[in-house]
Amino acid sequence: MNNILEVKNVVKQYGDYTALNSVSLQVPKGSIYGLLGPNGAGKTSLIRIINQITLPDSGEVLLEGEKLAPHHVSYIGYMPEERGLYKTMKVGEQALYLAQLKGMPYDDAKKQLKYWFEKFEIEGWWNKKIQELSKGMAQKIQFIVTILHQPKLLILDEPFSGFDPVNANLIKDEIIELNKQGTSIIFSTHRMESVEEMCDYIALIHKSNKLIEGKLEDVKRQYRTHKFQVGIISPNVEGFMYDLTQKFTVGQTNFKSLNDDLKLEIDLGNRTQNELLEVLVKNGQVTHFTENIPSVNDIFIQTVSQK
Amino acid sequence: MGVLSLIIKREFIAKVRNKSFIVMTFLSPLLFVGMSFLIAFLTNMNKGEVKKIAIHDEIGLLKSDFKNTTDTKYVDLSQMPLQLAKDTASKNYEGLLYVPKVGNPKELVNSVQYISDESPSLEFVSGIEKVIDNQLTNNNLKELGFDSTKIEKAKVASELHITKFSGEEGLKFLNEVKVFFGGAFGYLIMMFIIIYGNFVMRSVIEEKTSRIIEVIISSVKPFQLMMGKIIGNAMAGILQFMIWVIIGLVVIIGASMIFGTNPADASTAAQAMNNIPENANVVASLMQKINLYYQEIPVLLTVSFFLIYFIGGYFLYSSLYAAIGAAVDSETDSQQFLLPIIMPLMLGIYVGFFTVINDPHGTVATVFSMIPFTSPIVMLMRIPFGVPVWQLILSLVLLFGTFLGVVWFASKIYRVGILMYGKKPTWKELYKWLKY
Incomplete structure (x- = not known):
């Protein structure tokens, strides 16, 4: 079984409004899976179905090949976008309570909790109430509560919001560490740079439909533009430009460079990279040659505005 | 430990540890006694004026x-x-x-x-x-x-001698005392339902506004959470009542020890009267009188049925309170939905005080002691007068049966409502939620 989670043709309607229109996903085991989409696309509805908070109208969800059942709650750790803890309950008691609700025995929960409190150096918070903590501090507790029961699948909705850069990094490192230990992670966010940095797989949901799904590189390959950024120092610029425009579409561009060179964006069209290189090498000193790889951000905006 | 008992435990502890609960439990009997003395004092003071x-x-x-x-x-x-x-x-x-x-x-x-x-x-x-x-x-x-x-x-002044067919000595004003006794318990039930129903509602709203609700229901079913909340708060309510009963017993036993009479044994009271000081005499004879009434009124029965009807009535109403808490974002928004809940409770109290006094077994009193939304109050007022067993059973069956139906209905609204934020729902929307 290579997929920890499979969503099959899930439909969810609220009255007349369709929140999910036959959405299917496959989350490979051990991956960090970015679930993207504009606000109101249906991500939260999908996440709630995976968490068995709501039931799909039709379709099914398989966790490790088994149909979702009540005992699966202990396999999943969920951090919702709207964070929340009991404000007047003490930190330690609260974490123990929530871990026990996830089916963890009291003693295990206590041991794990001690470990995490030491790791984050927050032992002094045990008897504090949440309302005495700052927002960032409460977020840390929320994160610990989410992962305390050692879930196989971690669902994080905007995990970095509310953290300062230092703590955001701390949490990011923990997520990557957990992933290395084998935890699969579904990661819903609007911060494309963290998707770029962390995700192996992505899926994009827009207006209740899944539009894109796959390995990050595959998706990018699909969206490649065949444009190259080129830097060149040419003794005969006019001749070079003549040669170049014969075969390729050329545009101006800008990138950082230490050389006083020409900066061009060249569309390959239906020619190969080598053909381009030939022209370039013939006409001067090549200082820069990279393919324009579409960013997740580009793909996101392009896909969403197309529809 | 099962999930439900975990939730019950948390709700119970959260309630009982609350300072206002502790203050309420120990202060309100004092307040009650204090108020009675104050009223007696004020009445006397008024009389002192010439x-x-x-x-x-x-x-x-x-x-x-x-x-x-x-x-x-x-x-x-x-x-x-x-x-x-x-x-x-x-x-x-x-x-x-x-x-x-x-x-x-x-x-x-x-x-x-x-x-x-x-x-x-x-x-x-x-x-x-x-x-x-x-x-x-x-x-x-x-x-x-x-x-x-x-x-x-x-001219003569006659005095009606009241006895039972069994020849037992009857007591004057017994009906008034019974009405007062049953009424006090009926009123107590109403207060308990309103107070503890509100606790449940507030607790639901708190989970909603603190947004912990989504974390919790990713672990447990909304129904379990709702029931855990209701049961946990009910246990806190029963604990509070038990503490009051114990305080009451301690006061009665303490008083009877001081004045040398045992309220459960009237014969010793008469003996004791001979060898205790003058002012204690008055108290002793009062105790003896109380004891006579005590024997006439099924106190233990009433207290037991108080607990049963409290549980039934409270469960019925608090599941509605939970649904309302889930539907709104803040307590101020809850008013429009609370009115239909308070109405039958008030109706129960008024029907109780106006019809049970005149005719405890009349049609109106009997019907209202069957309707589940008023039966906890009205039936409790009737119990001191002796209610046929079949009526008790029917009323309880109706009460607990309706409770199941209402819980089902409330849990549907609850399930949808806890995840809805932002706008105050209308009745129409609540109805739509039932079908989600």
């Missing part, structure tokens, strides 16, 4: 009939001219009773005046009228040739 009434009797027929009492003093101003008497009375006295000069005393029937700026109490007016009536009646009797002293002698 009212001074001036009398201007121009024929001298009535003035001697008005005898001074502890709270009213009559001053004879008949010697003064009327105007001077009026002036004096308006300055120094509560009022002036003016008996005008008439040809025939019979005319006094409607010509005596009471002049005062303060409007007199009903009791005062009827007291004065009674004195006038007596005097005029005596006059009439004399005129007709009757000997008023003989008539006085011939």
